[in-house]
Amino acid sequence: MATFVIVGAGLAGAKAAQTLREEGFDGEIVLIGAETERPYERPPLSKGYLQGKSEREKIFVHATGWYADHDIDLRLGLRATRLDLGSHTVRLSDGSRQPYQKLLIATGSSPRRLPGPARYLRTVQDSEALKERFARGGRVLVVGAGWIGLETTAAARGAGCEVTIVEPEPTPLHRVLGPELGEVFANVHRRNGVDLRLGTPVAEITQTGVRLSSGERLEADLVLVGIGATPDTGLAVDAGLDVSDGILTDAALRTSDPDVYAAGDVAESFNPLYGRRLRVEHWANALNGGPAAARSMLGQDVVYDRVPYFFSDQFEIGMEFSGDVQGYDEVVFRGDVDALEFIAYWLRDGRVVAGMNVNVWDVVGDIQDLIRSGVKVDSQELSSGHR
Structure with missing residues (x-):
């Protein structure tokens, strides 16, 4: 009987195990997880669960x-x-050895850390500790204006905390979305009472807050760091697999070893749609990558060419993003940006490479179809909705 082993019991690993069974695999499946909780989804940890809007049981991928x-x-x-x-x-x-015929590495990523006393958000226990701390109010200082920083800021403000964000870039989400959309998010947070310190690196985290590179000191009762994540590639590196920013795979999620696959945050996979390798840290990549890897392990013809997708909820913003903005040269808006009901399109050489719908729903399919088409578009027609 064949044994398939999955290292990493997060969303990607759990969905891979589920798909193996759904596809008729009747061999042994071993799912190994470093945490003591059964597989769960991470987006609620900085959104609904952190805000107290959803129950704990709803975060888990499968029932007990x-x-x-x-x-x-x-x-x-x-x-x-x-x-x-x-x-x-x-x-x-525990010292044991587990044999395998096929192996999937879905070990995810870990928060980038800074020296000094600070909190981080990765696990359900981290989220529960932050929820309890936010409920007590006080001054929260968030280092980093990425997705985790902005979402936890919204949760802290919702709990009544005073929040300051310190970010070295000139806008939130600057490297992810560019300055045009970064300024939109900055305005939303300012309107909700957040003190944004942009273009300001942190020099030191202290027992009482932070010291900025300018020498200014900001006091806080809690410092929360959200400056991105590092893929957990150590197992692959030590084994001699090809690794760059993540574990390198082809479009079928196969690594440089024919019996080892990688999916989720840890994988840097060739995407034929973009003609290059991408490492995508978001929920949808784990949700879809795990099943794709499972089918590939079973010998099916797999081409993993999904359009990257993620979503976020912050204050009055609900949004979905599709694509990859790398190398864009124009942003086109359709709708009312001031009223926060719009779609933004990122273009490169006249072609749509990414789109974000903000408080506009049921359009993701159309946006992704436009990205996949690769057709040249007229900016004025795009902004007017005639396309």
């Missing part, structure tokens, strides 16, 4: 008994410490 019911050997609280490609075995933190 699902894994046993589907004959999946779920091993929690264990880390894979060594991968031996030659013998097809994984050594675990």
